[in-house]
Amino acid sequence: MTAIHTARDPRFPALGVAVDVVVFTVRDGQLEVLLTRRPDEEPFPGAWSLPGGFVRPDESADDAAARELAEKAGVEDVFLEQLYTFSAPDRDPRSRVVAVAYYALVSADKAALGARADGRTRAPQWFRVQAESEEHAQAFLPGQPPVTLAFDHDEILRTAVQRIRGKLEYVPIGFQLLPPHFTLTELQSVYEAVLGHPVDKRNFRSKIQKSGLVRESDAVKKGPHRPAKLFEFTQRTF
Amino acid sequence: MTAIHTARDPRFPALGVAVDVVVFTVRDGQLEVLLTRRPDEEPFPGAWSLPGGFVRPDESADDAAARELAEKAGVEDVFLEQLYTFSAPDRDPRSRVVAVAYYALVSADKAALGARADGRTRAPQWFRVQAESEEHAQAFLPGQPPVTLAFDHDEILRTAVQRIRGKLEYVPIGFQLLPPHFTLTELQSVYEAVLGHPVDKRNFRSKIQKSGLVRESDAVKKGPHRPAKLFEFTQRTF
């Protein structure tokens, strides 16, 4: 039990533990991810990267991820779940950093607030996610080529997209991406954005209704066309 | 970029990253887990715990898990996958240690070799896993009460049992727990041990055969009764 709090103990080499958070939202039928710009210094000067930071001595990685999410995206109490831990010795060229990656699902209305709530650092920005095949996922801004992310963040993003696609089919995470009241068409649009392909309207609606996860509210959403019934979730638990 | 290799940098507090491996096998129709005994010193002197150790400076957590598996269980080239990262600040009462947990599936024939291959430390031992409900999983030796594991290893074990049960239903991990040639009854027994409940013989056999994952070999397993055809996997990839 001697001197374990110095960097010389072989069990405690100089090593940091960071969290990186893949924050997803769906806006206008498109899956989007929140990215931050790195400072103009090595490594990856000015590159886009996932929001993240070091885990503090008194917090768990879960806490750190929630804190990062609040700081960078300005949202709290959203769906946040551990994704995977990335630990290649050279994933950070400066020194050893192990990254515990998380993914979060944020409704577009909350997300809009978050993206401009940051004052100290450069504002994070929403990028669209392009993921036709299962093996690739890239972030891009409309009309521009995909960006290459810093560190191994492209791999983390890819892993996160695979995860939410797989999870969407058997756990009700689609609801996390919508405001409290929503139309079934909006919910379907979220599913299509996450899955990356269209789904059948009638099958989708009957399956959702049969699941008992949503309840019809008495309000309707008016627009230039036929009004749509607004629904709400029957359970508010994660 | 100054002095990041000392323990004084706030981003690099004294902190260790360890791996813990939940090594499963199935023997005699029972799911078993490999446990090691802790040394007779604080914390948890003499308690049973999952095999594990610190990640070395030049290896990834995946590498470290494979190394631990080779050292403690004496097996290589087995199914090994990351489970979850446990990071509560006080999970190790001595100092901060973040644990990247893995789970491994080992066939009973290989596992038997491993359990006695260790010379330096006390030999690890196989414990049965009792997990009637989804929420609980405990390790015990036949005829004895369940043991309480060191640190948060009971929680890790529980998480691992949930994971393999969920995964068994849609990915072919059952094969990892058997020797190259096996009977369908043996395979069914593995499924039943992992799931914790019996399955229907005819439905199981027809589903397995239709899946195309196994191929009939020309050998049979002889016993005191009707011989059973031996099967093998059609794919040897993880």
Next chain:
DNA sequence: CCACTTAGTGTGCTTTAAACACTATCCATG
């Protein structure tokens, strides 16, 4: 009032899951 746009609804077919019981083959024993 007409054109446009989105909301909303049901049926038939195919596939998959789940329940269920008997015959076949080998060995050991008397």
Next chain:
DNA sequence: CATGGATAGTGTTTAAAGCACACTAAGTGG
């Protein structure tokens, strides 16, 4: 060598779930 004991092996029926598929309804704006 006949019998009993133990495990291997095999199909059908029913219910539920997935999937393809096209028209009517209800608003708005010109």
